[in-house]
Structures are given as structure tokens and as C-alpha cells.
Amino acid sequence: MSIFHFINAFFSDGSHWHGYDGIPTRIMEHLQYSFMALGIAAGIALPVGLITGHTGRGGNALALIATAARALPSFGLLVLMFFWLGIGLTPVMIPLVALAVPPILVTTYEAVRTVDPSPVDAARGMGMGPAAVLFQVELPVALPLILSGLRSAAIQVVSTAAIAAYVSLGGLGRYVIDGLYQRNYEIVVGGATLIAGLALAMIALFWLVERLVVSPGVRRGR
Amino acid sequence: MSGGAGFFDIPSDLQHTYLGLIGEHLKEALIPVAGGLALSLPIAQLCVRFRWLYPPVLWVTTVLYAIPSIAFFVFLIDYTGATETTVMIPLTVYSLVVLVPAIVDGVRSVPQETLAAAEAMGFTSMQRYLRVELPIAVPAIFAGLRVATVSSISLVSVGSLIGNEGALGNLLSDAHVFHRSNLAVTSVVTTAVLAIVIDALLIGIRMLLTPWLPRGSRSARRASVDAVTGPAPEEARPLEEAAR
Amino acid sequence: MRERSHRTGPGNPARRGPRPVTGRNIGGLNSPRNGLRARAAQADSRHVRKGIRALIRIESVTKRYPDGTVAVDRLSLEIPDGSVTVLVGPSGCGKTTTLRMINRMVELSEGRILLDGADITRQPVNTLRRSMGYVIQNAGLFQHRTIVDNIATVPRMLGWDRGRARTRAMDLMERVGLDAGLAKRYPYQLSGGQQQRVGVARALAADPPVLLMDEPFSAVDPIVRKTLQAELLRIQEELGKTIVFVTHDIDEAIRLGDMVAVMRTGGKLAQFAPPDELLSAPADEFVEDFLGAGRGVRRLSFFTSAGLELTTDPVVAVDASAAQIAERATDDVPYLLVTDADGRPLGWARAKDAVGGEGLDAAQLLSHGRPFEFGRDSLRDALDCAVLSPTGWAVAVDGDGRVVGVASQETIAGAIRDAHAERKGSADRKAAAGAPGGPGATGARRTAR
Known part of the structure; x- marks a missing residue:
């Protein structure tokens, strides 16, 4: 039996496409968790990264925080939060946000810090204020790297959101966890395929966003 | 059946002591990183030698990296069963994905003049690789190694989902089954401490290997970004600050 | 030059x-x-x-x-x-x-x-x-903006509308010698020299x-x-x-x-x-x-070469008759400068060889070296020409490259002495008149010229 057989069987079963346990519902749940976590993480990490990168200070502290956050095992944290906080979104959000913050934070900081200093000097010399320098000069140039940090975070969040099912939440992980319990490999493999597909869709999404928002003058060499 | 209820009273179904679990965890986490390094060195070298090879390799690694660990495990059960191997193969692939760009960028960051000088001194290409390119790329390689190792240590735990192959992660399933939250605490704290200790060890080794670099140099931090995100866009020329 | x-x-x-x-x-x-x-x-x-x-x-x-x-x-x-x-x-x-x-x-x-x-x-x-316009070493262009938008930066900050700022930017591109076709390019597509021109244009944008x-x-x-x-x-x-x-x-x-x-x-x-x-x-x-x-x-x-005393005695056209050549080739003129029909220099001919020959052979001429432009080039350029010339004579040309005369090293040396004397005299007059230093000294320079 190859996994392709399972995949085929899973997707051709019409019953998998409807109802509270249907694929559309699970995908929406999964996206909900993922984007919520990503939004919170970006809300924390982007401003901090932009400001520290702009001023060029606090790099070592950031590196330390990022290393510590990275050391936290997401799966373990999820189970622990489940014990402490019970069933709900919060225990899922904590490990997902902890997972997404380091890549966004570190890349944003580095992206802004490593912007070529001479246009920044020119901009200040032309009479641009600090906010204009950050948003009109530094940010557009730093954008590709910042987006790659966000993309990396998004991929990891989408992957890890699958384990939310382990603590009784929905999302595509539901198929994998339930299937494993029921020893129903068709569902397990089908769920896993969907998760992988969603992660790949994230790559495509970020590629598209980059095409749209990054100036061709910056995109060169990619 | 679960013995006592302390933090370090490991349920007997895991068939390991606390230290045994740590050993198991390190084995499952580090062998893949070592394997990933062994594979990524030649792959990276090929990418440096044949520039056209790098974009497709990068594309493939990015896609592989996007496959969630749990999905990866599940796909492999069909071939390798619910074994340690099933956990270690995906971790090897993830390490590869982090290490190849790190090494390629590291080797590429070797200044052209340095390479020219090495060539002028009569180094063969192998000597040049081993004695010039690789040593200069060490900080970048170690930045990649650190990220790969830490994430590997964290991901081993997920192996518990496919049937007690997650070493310290198995404590999480047991915490669930036996309703013992202290086991979850033990698992999380031990895993985090392991990650930090190994990370610190890697930093130490890097410093020993590169005595010519200032401690905590920016280039190393810069490389760590590449390791997190894959290759950065071609960086803007740094301002050649004239000494004034 | x-x-x-x-x-x-x-x-x-x-x-x-x-x-x-x-x-x-x-x-x-x-x-x-x-x-x-x-x-x-x-x-x-x-x-x-x-x-x-x-x-x-x-x-x-x-x-x-x-x-x-x-x-x-x-x-x-x-x-x-x-x-x-x-x-x-x-x-x-x-x-x-x-x-x-x-x-x-x-x-x-x-x-x-x-x-x-x-x-x-x-x-x-x-x-x-x-x-104030500000120009720095590596131009410091904004790599995410096109050339025209780079130049329009300050006018835009000053509240000009986009159309006016762009028109102004295009004018400036022409002024600094940039092809209008580059307007929509990005900085990385330009050479270092072109980028620096953009830098200057950007600094001039708001005048x-x-x-x-x-x-x-x-x-x-x-x-x-x-x-x-x-x-x-x-x-x-x-x-x-x-x-x-x-x-x-x-x-x-x-x-x-x-x-x-x-x-x-x-x-x-x-x-x-x-x-x-x-x-x-x-x-x-x-x-x-x-x-x-x-x-x-x-x-x-x-020091300008304008005051230099030139002589046209040794200058002959390439189609000059033997009689004309003989007339020019006096004892004081060991070499003749041969010009083409338009008066542009071709090269030097030895006077002795030219006299009595069958006219002038353009192929036998000595190189005339690089001429200096009379009045526009400096005495330094004139001296340089004379030193490098095979005959020791510098060739002076006008703006179109036509010979206006030649000057010997001795003549140039004399002109240098005169210029120094005049400069000194004018500076002394200035000092006597109690003229202020600094910018005033620059004025003296203009007088000398």
C-alpha cells in the first residue's frame, strides 16, 4: 500500500468534504489559528525589530531572547499550557506565538540594521525626519528580508498548528491525531497532505506578496 | 503502574530512566544534524561550483522545509514503520534545509581577493576549499548548525505522536494519559535546557575554531538570520567608509 | 584638455x-x-x-x-x-x-x-x-525608487505635485548629462558615474x-x-x-x-x-x-595663454609652392609647420630639407605633438606642448583646431615671467588699497587674467 493510495482514497471520499469535520471547515480552522498566531507575533516582533534595527541598539538582547524562545519545544509547551489553562485558544496561541516571534524579530532587526547607510545619510541630509527615513528609505529596502522572516514564521506556524488537535482543538491536525488513534491511515495521510499543501500555499502567498510590495529596484539578484 | 508522582518518576511504559530519555533524545536529535551536515557539505560545494544549481536546490529545500514534521512522520510510517528512523529522517532533511544555504552563503562570502591570493599561492582547489573557504565559512556554518540543532531537539518530541518515538516527548503523552502535569513540566524544561546547553556548546566550539573573530561578531549574527530564513536578497553594497 | x-x-x-x-x-x-x-x-x-x-x-x-x-x-x-x-x-x-x-x-x-x-x-x-543640496560619496540613491523619483525626492517633500516634480527631475537629468531614457531605471542599472550624476541632480532638484x-x-x-x-x-x-x-x-x-x-x-x-x-x-x-x-x-x-606672442612665420600650407617655402625658411626658422588646406596642423618639416625640394611631402613630417588652444588653455598647457614638441615649438590652434601661430619655449618662458610680474604687481596694488583678504584675493586673480 503506498501513501498515494491513501491520499487518493481520502480525497475521493465525498463525506470528507462536508460538515463540521469536513475539509473546508478544518482548513478554515487551521488558517484561523495560523493567521491569529502570526498576527500576534508580527504585532510584537515587527515594531520591536524595526525600532531596534533603526537605532541599531539592543541587538545582543534580541539575539538572546530569540535563542531562548527557539529553545522552547512547541509541542511540549502546548501540552503544558493545556494542563495549566485548559481547553481553548490561549494555550494554542502561546506556543505558536513563541514559535513565530524569533524569526520575525531577528530578521526584521537585521534587515533594518544592515540597510546601506549611505542612502540613509542622504535622506537625513535632504531633511527627512526619523519616521520618514524609517518608512520611506529603510523599510522598502529591508522588506524582502522582513518578508522572508514572516514567511519562515508562517510555515512553522502552519506546521505546528497541526498539533493543536492534540489538545482537543480543530484544524487539519484533527485528521492526523484522530486517524492515529483510530489506526485509520487513510485519514492520517490525507490530513498530513492537507497540512503540507497549506504550508506550500503559504510559500506561494508570500511569493505573491513580495512581487506586489517589493520594488523591482530592490528585488534584483533574487 | 506509573511509580511515584515526582517530576523525575518516569512511568515504566517508557522503559527508560530520566537520564536514559535524555540520552535517547540527544541521539534522535543530533544524529540527524550530523547526517545533515555530512550531506550538505558536498551539496553546498556543488552549489558554489555550479551557480545555476543553487536556485533549484533552494527551491527544493524550501518546499521540503514547508512539510510539517507530523506529516513527514506519517508519510514515512508506511516505509520505515513507527521507529526512531521515521523520526530521524525528517530531522535530517530539516537540518539539510537549514545548513545548505548557510554553507553556500558562508563560502560565497569569502572575499574574491582571498580566493585569488590562495590560487596565486598555488593551492589546489581541494586545498583551497579545506584551508581557505571552509574555515572562513565556519561562523556561517555554525550559525546554521545552531538553528538546526535547536529545532531538531525541539522536534524530536513530536515523535511521541507516532507511538512513543519522541524520547523526552513521550513524557508529554504520558502526562496526558496519566494526568500528571509535572511530567509535562519535566519534559519542557529538560528539552529547553538541553537545547540551550547544546547551543552554548556550539558557540564555544565555534569560538575555539575561529580565534581570529571577535566574540559574538556581527557576521555570525548576520549568518544566523540567513539560517533562519534561507538566503537573504543580495545585500546592498555596504558603504565603503573612507577612514576620516 | x-x-x-x-x-x-x-x-x-x-x-x-x-x-x-x-x-x-x-x-x-x-x-x-x-x-x-x-x-x-x-x-x-x-x-x-x-x-x-x-x-x-x-x-x-x-x-x-x-x-x-x-x-x-x-x-x-x-x-x-x-x-x-x-x-x-x-x-x-x-x-x-x-x-x-x-x-x-x-x-x-x-x-x-x-x-x-x-x-x-x-x-x-x-x-x-x-x-541645501547634499551629495555624498556613493551617491546614496534610494534603490527602491526610479531615477526620476530619486531626483524628485526633495521637491515632493516640499509639497510639489507629482507632475511638476517629475518635470523638474527630467530637466535636471538633462542638465547633469543623463539620457532621458534612464528616467524609469533603478539605481542598480546605472554605472557609478551615472549614479553620482543622479546624486548631483537630486541635490539640485529644489534649486x-x-x-x-x-x-x-x-x-x-x-x-x-x-x-x-x-x-x-x-x-x-x-x-x-x-x-x-x-x-x-x-x-x-x-x-x-x-x-x-x-x-x-x-x-x-x-x-x-x-x-x-x-x-x-x-x-x-x-x-x-x-x-x-x-x-x-x-x-x-x-595663467592664460591669451597674452602669448605667437608667430606665423614658420607656418606653411601643404600645397605651398617652392617659392613660398623658400620665402618662409629664413635662418631664424629651422622648422616649418605644415598645415592642411583648412589650416589644421599636419606636422613639422626641416626647413633645410624643404627648400629646394619638390614641394612638401606630408608623409615625411615630424609629429606636431598636441597643440594648445590659444586663449582658452593655460600657459601650463602651452609649456607642456612646447616641451613635448620635437622642435621645441608649441602649436597654438583656435577652437576649430586651425593653427593661429606657434610659440617657442623661450617665448613661453618670457610670458611666464611677465605673468608672474603682473600677478605680483596686482597683488601689491590690492594690498596697498587695503583690500580684504580671503575672497578679495580671488578678485585679484580675475584681474590678472
């Missing part, structure tokens, strides 16, 4: 020396409406020569950093209006710091800087900066009266640098900005500067003088060392 002519040509006296200006409101330039009016006023002012005033006045300025380092030490400079003032000196002499204090990129510690009579700290810092240039040409190769220097002089001839230019290259300073401030390590002023004076009378050993060898010869660049 052609570039050089801008500096010595008598045909454009307006370019030399500070341009006097009657009361002009610099602050007014910040509003686009007043910008045009101020520009008109500036154009008018070219015809008014009441006196010389310093647009930027640096008064006993010191820059001391928190760690106690003194970058600039009680520096006083009067930067004349409408001319190029170059700050030059070795690394660490504080020249860049001085420049950056003028637009407050660096805040001074003591003293004050006046712009058109008003302390620069009186107006908001960004208003001040928008009234600021002041241009601050911080080693703008240091990062380009020497040939491109020469072209850019020539272009800057050309643009300056048209616009008459007050330019403060920082460089570590003394040749660049002498070439571009109407006034040159030589600074020494520790942020002290060593000498402030027109380049000619710098070369003829370095204030001390440091300045002399910094100027390097060949001061005397280099100074000849400031």
Missing part, C-alpha cells in the same frame, strides 16, 4: 570669483513659490557687483565629542557666495565634520554658523536641510542656493572623476551655486575650488586661499607638503 579650459578661459569671467548678491532670503527658498522668485533674484544679482558677501559664515566653531576628541578646533571660514569652496586635508582633519555641521548632520559644540546672516539653529533642522558635497567623486575611477569634475564646473557656470566641497585630493581641490581651505589633523585651518595663491605662497611647511611637488608648474594653470 577641454575640461581644463573652463578654469582658464577668459571668455567666461562670470564663473571666476565670488558672485556678489544683494539681500536674498534663503529661508524663503523652502517654499516652492518663493523658490522661483529667489532664483530670479539670483539671476539678477549676476549683474550687480556691489561687493562680496559670505553666504555661509563659520565663526570660531569647535566640535568636541563626548569622549573629548576634538574634530574641529575653533574654525572660522567665510564661504563666498556663488563660488566653489573646497575643504581639503588628510584623514581626520575634520573637513567632513565641518561640512556636516553646516546642515546640522553634526551639531557643533561651540561657536556658530550663519547662513545669509542668520544662525542656522534658528530654523527647524529639516527646513534647513531642505534648503537650493547651497550645495554641500562630501567627497562626491572619490569612489569613481579617475577618468570618470575627471569628466564629473568638468561637468560640475559646467553646471556651476550655469547655476552659480554656493558650493562647499570636501575632498582629500589636493588636485581636485585646486581644479574645482575658487577658494581652498586646507585643514590639518586636529581640525585646524592651515590656509584659506584661492588655489593660485595656495600654490604660489603656501602658508607653512604642512601646506607645502600637502600640495606636493611641482607647485610652480601647476600654478601655471592659472
